[in-house]
Amino acid sequence: MSTAVIHYIDQPHPVTGVTNSKLGVWLFIASEVMLFGALFSSYIVLRIGDPAWPHGWTILNVPLATLNTMILITSSVTMVMSWASLMMNRFDRFRLYMILTILLGLGFMVVKGFEYAHKFEHGHFPRTDNFYGIYFTLTGLHGLHVLGGILVNFYFLVTGKSLWTKSPKMFAGRIEAAGLYWHFVDLVWIFLFPSIYLL
Amino acid sequence: MEHGATAEDIKKHVRTYVAIFVALACLTVVTVGVSYLHLTMPIAVTIALLIATIKASLVAAYFMHLISETKLIYYILVVTFLCFVGMIVIIFFTDQGMMHVP
Amino acid sequence: MDSPSIYGWWLPPNLSAHGAIIDQLIIVMHVFMVALFVGWGLFFVYCLIRFRQRTGHKARHDLPHSKVPKFIEVAVVLFEAAILVGLSYPAWSKLRTAFPNKENATNIRIVAQQFAWNIQYPGRDGVFGRTDPKMVSDSNPIGLDLNDPSAKDDITTLSQLHFPVDKPVLAELSSKDVIHSFFIPVLRVKQDAVPGMKIPIWWEATKTGQFEIACAQLCGNGHTTMRGFVSIDTPEEYAAWTAEREKELTP
């Protein structure tokens, strides 16, 4: 067996200055930018092609969505706080903030669930017209990304203790990576919210 | 620990995070308020996108630490942004390119 | 079908006014490509023979950089730019912007459907009748709305395109179901028929004869048998043909 081992897992590469996981997450975010870019450009093309496209605020519940936006922004803050408390060697504070982030994420999904249920009751389905099609597809895909983020955060919450004791720097790097993904998902919602609900 | 963060440093960070949070919340209220004015589409779109870009850059700069990031990540983001703009502009632009019955 | 086949192993004869520039572009490009390929090929084979491994012959680590490849490369780029701006841009803009005006052109509408071409003529009043998807039936494939006065005199045929020679034809191409592609090899005309879009195309035939319309875009199982017939008539034949069709319209 050779002695070689994969480097730069826990400390940054001397030249590039980043760890493997951070670079990997940023590359993954780059591909997500292209995914949501494609979704947005399709939304633009479809909306231009259809002059009878209704305004978002005539159909959708804007106050509820504003609340949802607030929830997601707060979860972004608690996420970064959980990372900061790891930097301050306060694992208990990390656990508190991570639980908060997960609860806020679930809250976001629950509010979205109510929104969808409300639409379905009134017989508005994705096939009703392209406005609903785009609404359900874009917010649905974003919702799946939020769900993915919740699962990752939950995994780190559960296995956090053992990883933290084994190698604190590596665990802090992983939380930062999870944080980057979570902030990106919040960033997508920051664009999604006005373009669908407010225009 | 990264970039020599002492406990004191992190406390300063925490204060900025809370400040950013307040800024984001206010901007959200503003963008919703503007939408209640039901402005004409071109104006509404530019305002909404402007506010969204400000909020997005706040999140990216402070929460994602892009302020103090390495050159490599900037390269990747610049290339991605160029391809992103290439896709958005040209797909948007193509609709004008379609011929119209004379 | 025409007795001695006019089709062979090279481009079919060009019977349209705008076809000449397309053929010229294809031929010029291929002369350029063959020249490049032969040049490359000769240099390639020469190197293979002269620099093959044999006793007493050593590879040279660093070589004097001759300027020749750079000149050839620049020449190739300039030639390509010349063809692009000189031939291709004008040919394309002529076809896509210089539409003949409606008065002295034969106006037709072509509606592609799964596995046939519906051709609609405006009739004597020169106005196309309104069509409505809900009125489509076996006898009325394009859903012509018969209580619209201007639709009464519209002649509609299935895969039979007739038009007079030496007169531009202004066609409006669309499709009922999937994407088809209206292709007449001898007239050098090819245009996708996209459902939901009405795309104007025009051409002008310079010789009479009977030819075929092919479908160039996969449109289902009948894509391969979706043939239409083009008959380029003299003005007299065309007038006789339209008169015949009008007789069928008035019961």
Place this chain on the structure above:
Amino acid sequence: MSEHHELGFIRKYVFSVDHKVIGIQYAITGLLFLLFGFCLMMIMRWQLAYPGEALPLVASWLEHSNKMPGGVMGPDLYNAFGAMHGTIMVFLGVVPLAVGGFGNYLVPLQIGAPDMAFPKLNAASYWSYFVGGVIMLGSFFLPEGPAQSGWTSYPPLSNLAGTGQTFWLVGMIYLVASSLLGSVNFLVTIIQLRAKGLSFFRMPFFVWAQFVTAFLLLLAFPPLQAAAVFQLMDRVVGTSFFLPSGLVVGGTPLAVAGGGNPILWQHLFWFLAHPEVYVLILPAIGLVTEVIVNNTRKPLYGYKTMVYSLLFLGFMSFVVWAHHMFMTGMGTTMSNFFQATTMIISIPSVILLSCLIITLWGGSIRYTLPMHFALAFLPMFAIGGLTGLPLGLAAADIYLHDTYYVIGHFHYVVAPGTLFALFAGIYHWYPKATGRMMNQVLGKLHFWISFLAINGIFMPMFIQGFAGVSRRLAIPNFYAHSEAVQGTNVFMSISAWILGAAQLLFIINFFMSMKTGKKATDNPWDATTLEWATPTPPPHGNFLQEPVVHRGPYEYSVPGKATDYIPQQVS
């Protein structure tokens, strides 16, 4: 992480996280799919050569089969085989073999890394590809058969197709996910895990090719993912993103909301598919460069020029996609833009090819078996590239679009181009992977028969293109202008079957040489790059001690040195 305890069979070979085992898994699966896609084509060639006649030998077995009654291939089965031939060869055959197989196996070795940056992610990307492949194969057993609206699956036709299309979409989502995970892995490995002293401009050109390919995969695939989700919503949930209003299918108006735009799918699909075709050719150029430089015993001509044109090619491939869509009713402004970018993108390809040919000047060329394939790649890729020019000019494209000229163009780039480069790669690195050389006689036979047969198939396609024969026609001689060139179809079909037979030689050689091939040393080709500095076959963790790189990748025939090559890691 190199675990020290011995792994069980399953974890060592099936769910392995070693980049070499995963590379071989990708390569074997890719080769099997290539063979399967090849067989689909060989059956289609029978219908094209003898339209309407029953297949020989097997007609009696298919007497009352519902797919091929009496052994005669109907248009539905022809379209199904055509669509799946394209999908399997591109997404399941060439990309996994070129990027998954060669990339996974060679990149860590050539940059002196013990493994890929994320070994578990590497295994996950293989198994996501495997699931996508199983779904694609599964769609053959559906009552309505697999997807049959072309490998491009343009709506509205693909929206109205049978459930095979839904399987195609779900399979595509898995394949796209696999390529995305793979590209993140490649980029992080190449950026982070290069050995000490291995700067970016000392990397072998093959690693550069994989680097640019990974970027193309990373940024171009997501739009197809979005388009596949939209089409899945259209087909399954009934939305009408790609269905315009007022569609009348089979006499009855379609009950959908309408308002969609079928051209939107074409934009999203071709936004991916053009970088995808560069993903097919860039690793091939990388492989060919390694083999040519090694066998001409002299440094690569214009290494930096080639790297810059590679990067320029990579970026330009994002802004040329609409030259596939000149006929969809495009105005002058857009078509002029895309004609210009298509002409511009031909320049780096010409530079790459010219640098490779000029590398031969002043060399001492050894005609080894891999060199045969690598040298054959050059003129074939030249024909493929050049025939792209008339298609890039919108006016000439009016006549040549969707004819057999297009099929000849891209097959010249992919078949004698990429596949010959992959064969060169297999013959070149087989000794490193198995410790034995491949049989020379079988190899030479395989080369010469394949070379002649492959030109026999694709050269007549240009003649059919000039005659105006449209592509994807199940009955080849239905139109008068296609009846005139029907003779070429018979010639092409016979060449296709000869090519098929020639591949048997390769398959026999591939498996036979594992046991009976001539023993090979660690560096049989006297090469300079790092992968030859490992024992054969390289153990888990690759290098006994971490290599340190002292010079560029191609230091051959340095004057005043004992041997005519100096490996990178020799101090």
